[in-house]
């Protein structure tokens with residue numbers, strides 16, 4: 411089945427109910443996605459040029475879920491006009507943001523996808539009045555909780571924010587103890603049905619880009635001048651090369667993407683809305699060490715994506731079987747005792763022989779980096795190597811078997827220097843200088 415284009419139609423916001431409708435058309439198929447904002451927003455914001463611009467940009471970004479069913483070469487934005495920067499962001503989302511989707515479906519078309527939109531050459535929206543306070547998206551995993559810890563230490567006010575809060579997001583926010591802002595998001599059920607049908611495609615979408623646009627609308631409606639992401643430096647490493655490009659499962663968590671969307675959000679709001687990742691200077695291994703400094707989230711957080719399925723999840727917080735569970739266990743191990751970490755996961759994942767193949771892949775001894783939110787290959791290898799020097803871990807099956815294989819592949823000097831590099835903050839980040847000083851001092 412094929413269609414010529416995917417159409418993004420004009421979104422509408424109902425300022426009395428807080429409901430937003432995003433209509434789309436894929437050939438003859440109509441779809442509508444909806445968002446529900448909580449009570450308490452400033453309805454007058456809805457009439458501003460900034461809000462209207464962000465609403466339209468959100469429509470373009472959220473369209474990826476419907477586009478991917480047939481992935482035509484043209485994304486037609488119809489009545490939505492885009493500046494050059496906005497069109498570049500849209501193209502990035504429909505190409506690199508869907509890179510994993512193209513690669514896993516064998517669709518070599520990234521260079522041919524085009525965004526059709528009238529140029530927006532009018533005056534830039536004026537700056538809305540936003541309070542000097544931060545919105546902190548919470549994903550239920552360790553990263554955003556390390557941001558919580560750093561903001562609390564720095565005495566910076568923030569409000570937890572989540573889209574479709576459930577499971578570990580709800581329990582983490584309860585433990586944080588601050589009133590949250592939760593937005594509900596409903597994908598069109600027909601899209602979910604069709605994605606399982608023969609003749610239609612399915613695959614990964616850039617969820618951080620989606621959540622970021624929803625956070626931007628929330629920031630305007632509720633008056634926040636900053637959105638603080640918790641994306642680590644390791645998120646910039648890709649998984650594979652396909653169609654002549656590096657393809658990254660976490661593309662919309664990368665530093666390049668952060669710079670691009672930050673520029674577009676600033677341009678759409680007269681410079682009023684800031685967007686940056688608080689954790690960009692840090693590796694996943696460093697973030698894990700920071701997480702281990704406190705134990706108040708041990709029983710409530712989870713990085714396992716099983717928890718975040720739309721249909722829900724009745725199982726344990728950590729499935730213990732996926733690459734993300736294995737990676738997070740591995741990077742927390744150098745900073746935690748066996749008893750504490752096994753208590754969190756409900757099992758000792760480094761002492762299970764059946765996990766050997768997975769840890770081999772994570773550390774680059776075999777296969778390709780998994781299509782999951784896992785850190786860099788050398789990072790995982792360096793962490794595993796460290797464990798062979800820690801008595802609490804050195805006798806573990808995975809450490810005993812893979813330790814010598816890692817030494818043979820990388821050499822001790824490389825593994826040692828990689829680990830010490832992982833614990834040094836990277837200068838490539840977009841944190842404002844005053845905040846960077848305080849965050850880096852706390853994390854060192």
Ligand SMILES: CC(=O)N[C@H]1[C@@H](OP(=O)(O)OP(=O)(O)OC[C@H]2O[C@@H](n3ccc(=O)[nH]c3=O)[C@H](O)[C@@H]2O)O[C@H](CO)[C@@H](O)[C@@H]1O[C@H](C)C(=O)N[C@@H](C)C(=O)N[C@@H](CCC(=O)O)C(=O)O
Nearest residue numbers: 475605613614615616617618660661662715718719720783
């Ligand atoms: C929870 C999860 O990992 N889901 C991925 C999984 O989807 P699955 O079918 O197992 O469950 P659902 O998420 O419930 O999806 C049902 C169908 O709906 C489609 N869909 C879902 C969300 C959406 O925004 N748009 C959609 O079209 C989905 O395709 C299903 O047909 O596998 C999917 C296919 O590979 C993934 O796309 C699902 O990933 C979610 C979009 C998701 O939220 N994933 C995050 C946990 C995630 O991977 N985050 C990345 C960051 C990536 C980035 O660039 O921002 C990370 O942390 O590394």
Ligand SMILES: Nc1ncnc2c1ncn2[C@@H]1O[C@H](COP(=O)(O)OP(=O)(O)OP(=O)(O)O)[C@@H](O)[C@H]1O
Nearest residue numbers: 547548549550551552553554572573621639640713
């Ligand atoms: N449902 C959500 N609502 C709002 N923001 C989210 C949501 N899920 C993820 N995020 C944001 O995206 C970031 C990346 O998600 P990710 O799952 O990698 O991080 P995490 O849950 O904080 O930690 P971990 O990597 O351990 O899972 C989060 O830190 C958070 O800022």
